[in-house]
Amino acid sequence: MPKPLQDEAKQSPYEKMLQESVRGELRIVNAGLPKTQERLANLLNEKYPHVVCHDGSTHSFKKSELEYLASIIDTDEQKALALPMLIELGPNQGEAAIICEGKLEEKTISKVLNMPVTCEQRRIRIYRPQLALLRRKLKTTTVYVFSPKTVT
Amino acid sequence: MPELIRVRPTKIELVKLKRRLILAQRVQKIVKDRLSILTMEFLQTARDTVEAKRKLLDEASKLYKALSVAAGYHGYIAMGKELAATEADLKVTAGSRNIAGVRIPSFELVGNGKPMRGYSLADTSSWLDRAAQLSEECLKAIVELAELQRSFELLAMEINRTKRITNALEYVVIPRLQATISYLNMKFEERDREEKVRLKRVKVLVARG
Numbered sequence: 001m002p003k004p005l006q007d008e009a010k011q012s013p014y015e016k017m018l019q020e021s022v023r024g025e026l027r028i029v030n031a032g033l034p035k036t037q038e039r040l041a042n043l044l045n046e047k048y049p050h051v052v053c054h055d056g057s058t059h060s061f062k063k064s065e066l067e068y069l070a071s072i073i074d075t076d077e078q079k080a081l082a083l084p085m086l087i088e089l090g091p092n093q094g095e096a097a098i099i100c101e102g103k104l105e106e107k108t109i110s111k112v113l114n115m116p117v118t119c120e121q122r123r124i125r126i127y128r129p130q131l132a133l134l135r136r137k138l139k140t141t142t143v144y145v146f147s148p149k150t151v152t
Numbered sequence: 153m154p155e156l157i158r159v160r161p162t163k164i165e166l167v168k169l170k171r172r173l174i175l176a177q178r179v180q181k182i183v184k185d186r187l188s189i190l191t192m193e194f195l196q197t198a199r200d201t202v203e204a205k206r207k208l209l210d211e212a213s214k215l216y217k218a219l220s221v222a223a224g225y226h227g228y229i230a231m232g233k234e235l236a237a238t239e240a241d242l243k244v245t246a247g248s249r250n251i252a253g254v255r256i257p258s259f260e261l262v263g264n265g266k267p268m269r270g271y272s273l274a275d276t277s278s279w280l281d282r283a284a285q286l287s288e289e290c291l292k293a294i295v296e297l298a299e300l301q302r303s304f305e306l307l308a309m310e311i312n313r314t315k316r317i318t319n320a321l322e323y324v325v326i327p328r329l330q331a332t333i334s335y336l337n338m339k340f341e342e343r344d345r346e347e348k349v350r351l352k353r354v355k356v357l358v359a360r361g
Contacts, residue, residue: 028253029182029186029252029253030251030253031250031253032251032252032253032255033250048245048247050247052248057248057250057255058247058248058256059247059248059249059250060226060245060248060249061247062258062260063245063260064260089185089189128192131192132192132196135192135193135196136196136200139249139257139258141250143249143253144189144248144251146182146185146186146252
C-alpha cells in the first residue's frame with residue numbers, strides 16, 4: 001500500500017530546499033562561462049589578463065600559461081587564437097570535445113597533448129586521459145561548457 | 153516504496169508529472185556530468201598538491217643547507233647586514249577561475265624575470281647567491297601550494313554538495329515522481345475497468361427490462 005499522500009502545496013522544507021538547489025544547480029553550471037573570448041596576442045599585452053563571465057565575475061589567466069601557449073604557436077597565430085578554449089562535455093561520459101574555429105586550435109591542442117588530433121564539425125574530440133592532461137597544462141586557458149545538446 | 157506526491161488524479165496532472173520527471177532526469181544527467189568533472193579535477197588537484205608539497209619541502213631543505221653554508225662562510229652578523237637591504241614587498245597576482253561552477257582562486261608570483269636580490273655582489277659569495285636563488289624557488293612553491301590547497305578544499309566541499317543533490321535526485325525526487333505516475337496510471341486503468349463493468353451492468357439491466 002502506498003504511504004499517505006503528501007500535499008504538493010504543503011511541501012516539507014526539505015522538499016522545497018531540494019527544488020531550490022536543483023534550480024540553483026542549473027543556474028550555476030554555466031554561469032562561469034566567459035561572455036566573449038579574447039585573442040592571445042591581446043591577453044599577452046594586458047597587465048592582468050582576464051575575461052568577464054556571464055555572472056559578472058572575472059576569469060583570470062595565468063601569465064605563465066599564456067607565455068607557454070605563445071611559445072608553441074607563431075606570432076600571427078597568436079592574434080587569431082581565442083581564449084579561453086571551450087571544452088564541451090559529451091553525452092558519452094568517456095569523451096569531451098573542444099569547440100574550435102579551425103586548424104589553429106587543432107595545431108595548439110596537438111602540440112599541447114603531443115599527439116595528432118583532428119577537427120571535425122568544429123569539434124576536436126578527445127578522451128578522458130587526454131582531457132586530464134590538457135587541463136593539467138592549461139588550467140586557466142580552458143573552461144568547461146555544459147551544453148543542453150549533450151543532455152539526453 | 154517511495155512516498156507519493158499528492159496530486160489530483162487527472163490526465164493534466166499526469167502530463168505535468170511526466171514533464172517534471174523528464175526535467176528531473178535531465179538535471180540528474182547534468183549534475184552527474186558535473187560531479188564526474190569535479191571528481192576528475194579534485195583528483196588532479198590532489199596529485200598536484202602532493203607534488204607541490206614535496207617540491208616545497210625539497211626546496212626548503214636545500215635552502216636551509218645553502219643558508220647554513222652561507223652563514224658559516226660570511227658569519228651571521230655580516231650576512232644579516234648584507235641581507236637587511238634586500239627586503240622587498242612580495243607581489244602576488246590574485247585572480248579567480250571557474251571549474252564547472254566552482255570559483256577557484258588563482259595566485260601567481262609577480263616577477264619580471266629579474267632576481268629579487270639587493271645585496272652587494274662584490275662583498276658576498278656565490279653561496280649567498282645560491283641561497284637567494286633557492287629562496288625564490290621556495291616562494292614560488294609556497295604560492296603554488298597555497299592555490300592548490302585552497303582549490304582542493306573548495307572542490308571537496310562542492311563535490312560533497314553535488315553528491316547530496318545527485319543522491320536526492322536519484323533516491324528521492326525521481327522515484328517519487330515515477331511512483332506517482334505509475335499510481336495515477338493504475339488509477340486511470342481502474343477507472344476504465346469500472347466504467348466498462350458499469351456499462352455492461354447497464355446493458356444487462358436494459359436487456360432484462
